[in-house]
Amino acid sequence: MKTALVTGASRGIGMECAKALAYEGYKVYALWHSSREGIENLCNEISCTPLQCDVRDYGAVMETVKSVPEGIDILVNCAGISEHAVLQDITEEMWDNMFDVSVKSVYSLSKACIPHMINRKWGRIINISSMWGQVGASCEVHYSAAKAAVIGFTKALAKEVGLSGITVNCIAPGVIDTDMNKGFSHEDIAALIDETPMNRIGTPFDIARAVTFLANERADFITGQVLGINGGLVL
Numbered sequence: 178m179k180t181a182l183v184t185g186a187s188r189g190i191g192m193e194c195a196k197a198l199a200y201e202g203y204k205v206y207a208l209w210h211s212s213r214e215g216i217e218n219l220c221n222e223i224s225c226t227p228l229q230c231d232v233r234d235y236g237a238v239m240e241t242v243k244s245v246p247e248g249i250d251i252l253v254n255c256a257g258i259s260e261h262a263v264l265q266d267i268t269e270e271m272w273d274n275m276f277d278v279s280v281k282s283v284y285s286l287s288k289a290c291i292p293h294m295i296n297r298k299w300g301r302i303i304n305i306s307s308m309w310g311q312v313g314a315s316c317e318v319h320y321s322a323a324k325a326a327v328i329g330f331t332k333a334l335a336k337e338v339g340l341s342g343i344t345v346n347c348i349a350p351g352v353i354d355t356d357m358n359k360g361f362s363h364e365d366i367a368a369l370i371d372e373t374p375m376n377r378i379g380t381p382f383d384i385a386r387a388v389t390f391l392a393n394e395r396a397d398f399i400t401g402q403v404l405g406i407n408g409g410l411v412l
C-alpha cells in the first residue's frame with residue numbers, strides 16, 4: 178500500500194485531499210498544526226494517522242517524516258495561510274512567516290521525503306500554489322510572491338528528480354470555499370462567481386480530485402506542470 182502525507186489536513190482543501198486519498202486506498206498520514214477538532218473529525222471519518230507539526234520548523238518536519246516507518250510515497254504540500262495587507266503594511270515578520278509556511282515548508286518536506294522516493298524509484302510531490310501566484314493579487318503581495326515561488330520550486334525540482342521516477346507538479350486553485358475565504362462578503366463572492374465562466378466558486382473536492390489524479394500511475398508522464406483549477410477565472 179502506498180503512503181501519502183498531506184499537510185494542512187485538519188481543514189479545507191488538505192482535509193478533502195486526505196479523504197480522497199484514503200478512499201483511493203492509500204495509507205494516509207494527516208499533518209495538522211493547531212486544529213485539534215478538525216483532525217479528530219477527519220480521523221473519525223477515515224483511516225489515517227495524524228501527525229502534529231509546525232511546517233515552519235525545519236527540525237520538526239525532519240523528525241515528523243522520520244517517524245513514518247514505511248517512508249512517504251506521495252507528498253501533498255497543502256498547508257497555507259492568507260493575509261490581506263498593502264505592501265507598506267506588510268511587516269518583515271509577516272513576510273517571513275508567509276514564506277516559512279508557504280515555501281520553506283515545501284522545501285523541507287520535499288527534502289525529507291525524497292530519499293525514500295529515490296530508493297523506491299517512484300514518488301509524487303504535489304504542491305498547492307494559487308492562481309494568485311500566477312497573476313498576482315492586489316493587497317496580497319507576500320502571498321502572491323510565495324505562491325509564485327512554489328511554482329518555480331516545482332518546475333526546478335521536477336527537472337532534478339525526473340530520472341528517479343519522481344513527478345513534481347503544482348495545482349493553482351482559484352477561489353475555493355474554505356475558511357481561507359470566510360472574510361469575503363456575500364457581495365464579494367457573488368462578484369467572483371459572476372466573473373467565473375463556470376459560474377460558481379470551487380469546492381475542496383474539485384482540488385482533491387486533481388490531487389488523486391496526479392498521484393495515480395496514470396499521471397506518470399506529467400511533471401513540472403501547473404494545473405489551474407479555477408472554473409476559467411484565470412486562463
Ligand code: NAP
Nearest residue numbers: 185187188189190210211212231232256257307353355357
Ligand atoms: P484553510 O482552510 O485555511 O486551511 C489551512 C491549513 O493549513 C490548515 O489545515 C492549517 O492547519 C494548515 N497550516 C497553517 N499554518 C500551518 C503551520 N505553520 N504548520 C502546519 N500546518 C499549518 O486553507 P485552504 O483554503 O484549505 O488552503 C489550503 C491551501 O490551498 C493553501 O496552501 C492555500 O494557500 C491554497 N489555496 C487556497 C485557495 C482558496 O480559495 N481556499 C485558493 C488558492 C490556493 P491547522 O488549522 O491545524 O493549524
